[in-house]
Amino acid sequence: MTAETRPPAVPTPDPDLLYSQDEEALRSAVRALLADRSDPATVLAGVTSDEPYDGALWRALAAEIGTAGLLVPERLGGAGASTREAAVVLEELGRSVAPVPYLTSAVLAVTALLGCDLGPVEAAAALTALAEGRTVGVLALPWTTAPGRLPAPTVTAGPDGALTGRVTSVADAGSAGLLLVRAQGRNGPALYAVDAAADGVRTEPVTPLDLTRPLGHLAFDGAPGRLLAAGARAEAAVERALLTGAGLLASEQLGIAEWCLSETVRYTAGRTQFGRPIGSFQALKHRMAALWLEVASARAAARNAADALASGSPDAAVAVAVAQAYCAPVAVRAAQECIQLHGGIGMTWEHPAHLFLKRAKSDELALGSPGRHREALAELVDLRAP
Structure with a gap:
């Protein structure tokens, strides 16, 4: 193809990095809530408790303001917003080091579920529960896992979906109600949903450097898993x-x-x-x-x-x-x-x-x-x- 016949390049619009009015309104709501319930002195007083996170604060943030469902489509009970709005929430959470599982549940778990085939009732119901703040989801991978080069799964799945193996240093593992587990099956890696309270699931708490974001090791011994996606989709x-x-x-x-x-x-x-x-x-x-x-x-x-x-x-x-x-x-x-x-x-x-x-x-x-x-x-x- 010559320069004369090559189609013209489609210009990419410049990104708009300014905050919109809606984003600023969201910031104001989140900042007011955190100033009232999660100022640094309050966080400091609560880091020595046995609770994995502030449950009352999480319910207010996730359900009352609706931040847990920002990335979830409206048809599944979410706000149908984008990562721009979720970024504003995380800015404010960073300013207060609030002990809530927002990044792990409302971002990582939700995004992983959205990448699965939403046809099964399982994935849709899980997204609705996460959007409403009724449960906390955790993607069961070591917290240091970077995008781009996934390690080999450390959990194996049997023909019946029973999971066996161990995943170390999972952020907010002790807070989770729903675990999204990457496991090696007969046909390659797959993603399974596991109830954190199910038989065969054990959480081993770890003393982390950051007391506001607990870590835990997850051990699976024949835990029942429900297939969400397999192969390249997973x-x-x-x-x-x-x-x-x-x-x-x-x-x-x-x-x-x-x-x-x-x-x-x-x-x-x-x-x-x-x-x-x-x-x-x-x-x-x-x-x-x-x-x-x-x-x-x-x-x-x-x-x-x-x-x-x-x-x-x-x-x-x-x-x-x-x-x-x-x-x-x-x-x-x-x-x-x-x-x-x-x-x-x-x-x-x-x-x-x-x-x-x-x-x-x-x-x-x-x-x-x-x-x-x-x-x-x-x-x-x-x-x-x-």
């Missing part, structure tokens, strides 16, 4: 869930960084030394200004990933890899600066700054490390190492 559903989760995790990391920067500016403006606010010292000004630039760039990267996922952009994988490679280190750096610039008080258990550092460090490994996403990005844009 693998594509899991991959899409991981890609969406990684892209929206960047918004949670953005929220962490925003809180840490705001709290640091507030503290340094009120803390005086030598008769002056320490925030007026030039060295501290430079550090906070540099952090502000990084947070602004992180906002652009996170919003671009959310918009690319929402619009079905062919470059969504690139946008997600960029967002994760950039936002994860920014969240950690913001939390570290927050603790250091608070001085001695920042090192105490009573100040909530350590909750943000632990969430940031945990998120840095979740759904793929920054290094893993940089490797993926190099392959996607054909910049492989020699």
Whole structure:
């Protein structure tokens, strides 16, 4: 085909990274709820409890505001919204490190189910239950699993759907009512639905770094599984869930960084030394200004990933890899600066700054490390190492 006969390229519309009025209204509702029921001091007081998450807060967030069903189609009881709206919720959850299973249930589990054949009553009923906040769904994969290269399943499925095996370090495993388990069957990998309370299912709690997002090992000993999807469809559903989760995790990391920067500016403006606010010292000004630039760039990267996922952009994988490679280190750096610039008080258990550092460090490994996403990005844009 010559240049004269080649069809003209269809221009790709520029992404709109600004927040819409509806998104800002959603933010206001979520922020008001979290300020009332999940401020950092409240979270700090509750992290030592035996409860896996704040049930009352989750019911208010999931059902009363309706955030659990944002990604679920309206015909199945959801809001029929997009990843842009879900990203706004995760920004606010990051700002409060709220102990609720939103990312694991309303994003990862919902997206995996949407990738299955919705003909079976099982998948449709599960999505409706998740959208209404009546149950919590968890995709049973190690929390560090990155999109792009799924490991071999560690669970096997018998001809009757009985599952046997073990999955380690599953986020919010103890909160789950519904487990989505990737297992190796006779004809290859498949995705099964398993009731967390069924016989043959055992959850072993793990002491995590981030106390606001518990981890657990899942053991299956002949647990009854219900087939949702098999073969290429099952693998594509899991991959899409991981890609969406990684892209929206960047918004949670953005929220962490925003809180840490705001709290640091507030503290340094009120803390005086030598008769002056320490925030007026030039060295501290430079550090906070540099952090502000990084947070602004992180906002652009996170919003671009959310918009690319929402619009079905062919470059969504690139946008997600960029967002994760950039936002994860920014969240950690913001939390570290927050603790250091608070001085001695920042090192105490009573100040909530350590909750943000632990969430940031945990998120840095979740759904793929920054290094893993940089490797993926190099392959996607054909910049492989020699």
